[in-house]
Amino acid sequence: MTCSAVVPAAGRGQRLGGREKPLLPLAGRPALAWVLEALSASGVIAEIIVVASEANREAVESLCTALGLSLPVQVVIGGAERALSVRAGVEHVPDDRRYVLIHDAARPLVTPELVRRAIAAALRHGAAVAAIPVTDTIKQVASDGRVVTTPERSTLVAAQTPQVFRLDWLREAYRRAGAQWVTATDEAMLLERAGFPVFVFPGDPENLKLTTPIDVTIAELILERRMRGNA
Ligand SMILES: Nc1ccn([C@@H]2O[C@H](COP(=O)(O)OP(=O)(O)OP(=O)(O)O)[C@@H](O)[C@H]2O)c(=O)n1
Numbered sequence: 755m756t757c758s759a760v761v762p763a764a765g766r767g768q769r770l771g772g773r774e775k776p777l778l779p780l781a782g783r784p785a786l787a788w789v790l791e792a793l794s795a796s797g798v799i800a801e802i803i804v805v806a807s808e809a810n811r812e813a814v815e816s817l818c819t820a821l822g823l824s825l826p827v828q829v830v831i832g833g834a835e836r837a838l839s840v841r842a843g844v845e846h847v848p849d850d851r852r853y854v855l856i857h858d859a860a861r862p863l864v865t866p867e868l869v870r871r872a873i874a875a876a877l878r879h880g881a882a883v884a885a886i887p888v889t890d891t892i893k894q895v896a897s898d899g900r901v902v903t904t905p906e907r908s909t910l911v912a913a914q915t916p917q918v919f920r921l922d923w924l925r926e927a928y929r930r931a932g933a934q935w936v937t938a939t940d941e942a943m944l945l946e947r948a949g950f951p952v953f954v955f956p957g958d959p960e961n962l963k964l965t966t967p968i969d970v971t972i973a974e975l976i977l978e979r980r981m982r983g984n985a
């Protein structure tokens with residue numbers, strides 16, 4: 755297999771009251787453990803590069819060692835923004851890998867099946883992003899709260915990770931991005947701006963991101979249900 759996985763895990767969890775999301779216990783195991791095990795069980799990843807912060811590096815390294823996965827896991831240090839952390843991880847991807855998969859440590863509900871779906875979509879399109887239909891009506895608003903427009907909902911999707919890209923495309927997108935790339939909230943944006951065709955594939959509504967406390971409650975319920983075998 756020629757795909758490396760990069761797992762950004764260097765965030766500070768500010769919207770979660772400063773709790774360490776990658777190490778947050780969920781149904782008995784840290785969020786990052788759920789992610790690494792799903793990647794490993796997918797059978798389509800050659801190695802995993804986990805991006806830690808200076809603050810959580812030791813804990814992340816211990817966790818990776820304790821998991822004892824059968825594929826190589828490397829821990830590298832990230833930056834102050836998610837985009838910087840992902841880029842730091844991508845720099846450690848071996849040059850002979852054709853694809854790189856990026857998945858947030860803060861999305862512990864990813865499944866091996868979703869990982870395989872991501873790779874299959876990237877093999878087809880070169881750049882693939884998990885996405886789910888938007889169910890709310892979305893408003894674009896000005897800074898004073900006035901509604902500017904209501905985009906047609908049928909054209910909108912919510913992007914998730916995993917996102918999988920041809921490694922040469924992603925590296926070229928970084929080269930073309932100028933100074934703006936640091937503010938990108940996902941890597942697909944960089945490829946879009948660089949002119950590469952990016953396609954969505956069906957994500958999973960359960961693949962939520964731990965962002966606020968309600969997400970933690972929901973994630974635990976889903977994981978407990980899966981552990982009871984009622985997936
Ligand atoms: N400097 C950063 C910021 C975020 N991330 C990672 O990117 C993913 C998505 O980020 P987010 O949910 O925003 O996490 P935090 O930055 O921790 O959250 P907050 O913005 O609330 O502080 C997480 O796995 C997080 O650890 C990272 O590796 N490096």
Ligand SMILES: C[C@](O)(CO)[C@H](O)COP(=O)(O)O
Binds near residue numbers: 915940
């Ligand atoms: C990459 C991402 O998970 C796609 O939904 C999301 O954009 C990350 O955003 P965050 O603000 O860094 O959590």
